[in-house]
Amino acid sequence: MEIPENVNIVRVMCIGRLDPTIVLDVLAKGADGVLMVGCKPPDCHYVEGNLQAERAAKMLKKLVEVVGLEPERIKLQWYTPLEDKSFSNNLKAFENAISKLEASPIKGELSQSSILLNILAAKNAASDFRLRVLLGREKELTESVNVYGEKIPQEEFDFLMDKIVREEFLRHKIHLLTQTKPLSVKGLAKKLGIKPADVLKQIVNMRRKNMITIDRFEETTPLYKALEVK
């Protein structure tokens, strides 16, 4: 089997085992893209591990998009153990597709600290409770009923997921930004390029979750500072 030189392969027990944070971590360290390879459904030694990976890949693509990278950098590829050829072909195809994109903005002299900050925020979002619980329960919520006897249609779930991905990303970005220096709502809004009202909305929630606190007042404007998350 031919493996392109700049590709490195990490084996895991099941592609479902791949924690989304690992993918984001790898991107943060300068990888150009991540190809997740799993067994083709319905074959799975771990029953539905591959479908778990499919959901994770969907969420990761959204996160990567929010970060400001191309979603094509994340790809999930099905494969059966008997197709040696198609595996190396797919690998090459992915490598080609990635090489057409610009090199990872994190690498080398082009290093853009804003993108790195975004990826770290996305990684923190992916390690936080809310996204993970949503991801873990996607099958339960969309395929069987929840404790209230409701079943969420897939479209509604995807919409919800999209919204929560953006919210969580924003919160963790605010959290990262205020770690070094206390900032006001207006200051944050300027840095993030969004309306102050949207920032305030997240700050209210973050205060409730003990992620952020008022550091001091500048005249009448409160300056916020991130709190250590356990």
Added chain:
Amino acid sequence: MAKNNQTKVKKLPPCRSACPAHVNVQGYVSLIQRGKFREAVEIIRKDMPFPAICGRVCFSPCEDACARTNVDQAVSIRALKRLVADIEREQGRVKPEPIPKKYSEKVAIIGAGPAGLTAAYELAKLGYPVTVFERMAEPGGMMRYCIPNFRLEKFVVANEIAYIKDLGVEIKTGVEFGKDITLESLRKDGYKAIFLAIGTQKGMKLNVPGEELEGVVNAVDFLRAISVGEPINVGERVAVIGGGNTAIDAARTAKKLGAKEVMILYRRSREEMPALPHEVAEAEKDGVKFYFLVAPKQIIGENGKVKAVECLRMRLGEPDESGRRKPIPISFSEHQYEVDMVIPALGQVLEASCLPPELLDKESRAPAVKVDLATLETTVPGVFAGGDMTTGPASIIEAVGAGKKSAVSIHLYLHGQDISDREERIEETTWVKNWGYIKKKERRYEPPLEKPHLSFEEARVYLEKIKREAVFEAFRCLGCGPCSQCLAELDLCEGDKAVVDENLCVGCNVCAVVCPFGAIRKNEKEIAQVNEELCKGCGICAARCPEQAISMKKFSNERILSLALQTQEVKTS
């Protein structure tokens, strides 16, 4: 020696617990899934020395127990086993290193059949000097002499026995117990333990008039004569009496040797036949005729030769102690079949004449050896007995199970330990709770029973073709049991298990939702708890735990990440 009263419970998948030798079926099937055929044979060899033989003629209790039968059909376990064994033989088996003799106590084994050879194999693996004594010219017992070549090729048997010899087991053929050697002579020669596994060699008699006529040959003698190449006249019209596998083998052999008409006369109906259904089907394909509900009354002769067999019709009465319905003769239903050869195949009994009388069970009607079935110990200390000679004619895999059991007993005996102190209760387990969720996948790989004789090149092409099929078939396995210790991905899984950090767990239950095997559940404290028996170490729970309270013992997130980054740096630099 302190006795451990607590019975150890061992949870095994249904296939493995159904197998008398407890062969690690799940282990080798999962190796086949990964295309590791050679390693699969090694896994089988951990439990028994006959992968190729059992791959051909085992009655596969594992397939009857297979959990897939709840959804569609059982996984073709026997055929998979045969395939991997054949691949190994074709590619050339690596000669194993003789096992160093750790102990000095010599063990003698009487009879080189499946039970004796398995015991020798197991004891040799433990490090005992073992000698097997065999009456016939070749080792293998019934596998060598009574299973016809078209079902089990002689070179396959020879190959498997060669492996046992390579491990350092000495096999002495042409030595008859009771004549050339006795218990006393063996003790004098320094053997500290003796395992008797002489099987059941004597064919049972019909007990009807005319049995002494020329042309009446017992099935066992008939098959043995064929396999040693003794000249034997096969009649034109042959009647085989009995409904077991030996009867089928004898009938098919007679047909293949040129008999014009071969009939099997059986006193019960098709449902009660002890022969395996696929063997019966093969026999029918060969053109063997079946007559049910008939029993011979006498054999009619002419000039000392068989001319016809006179039979009575039967009807089925109430079930007897064996659970099968008892045949009752119908009066005045005599009728004759014109034949020139009669092969009684009514089963075999122990040839007790060679055994010292103190071993025999005086209360039993048929000749039998008194033996504790749990430990295989006889009434004489240091003498063990197992296999067909204690169970009556049974199967290879049951004999293998007996051989393994006796090896454990002998090992304990030689070390002055309590032989009965090894109770292990085996429990059947499967993670599947709701069969409705399992997707149907048809059984697609049937045993290539019809093609045992292929040229080397043909066999290679054929194997290449079916290898692919075999991998698909192996993927039908549900992997019921806990981690099978197949060590398929030794570098990968390392027998990994999930661990929960109780301080971080908030009891959200996500792990229980994502775990494919139900191995993780909330306990009474609302904290996730891992059942290590069921955990297969996939790590999906660790990848999803919202509080990252679950990590893997061996392959943590950090380790996977460092693997990803490490190689990357090496490559880019």
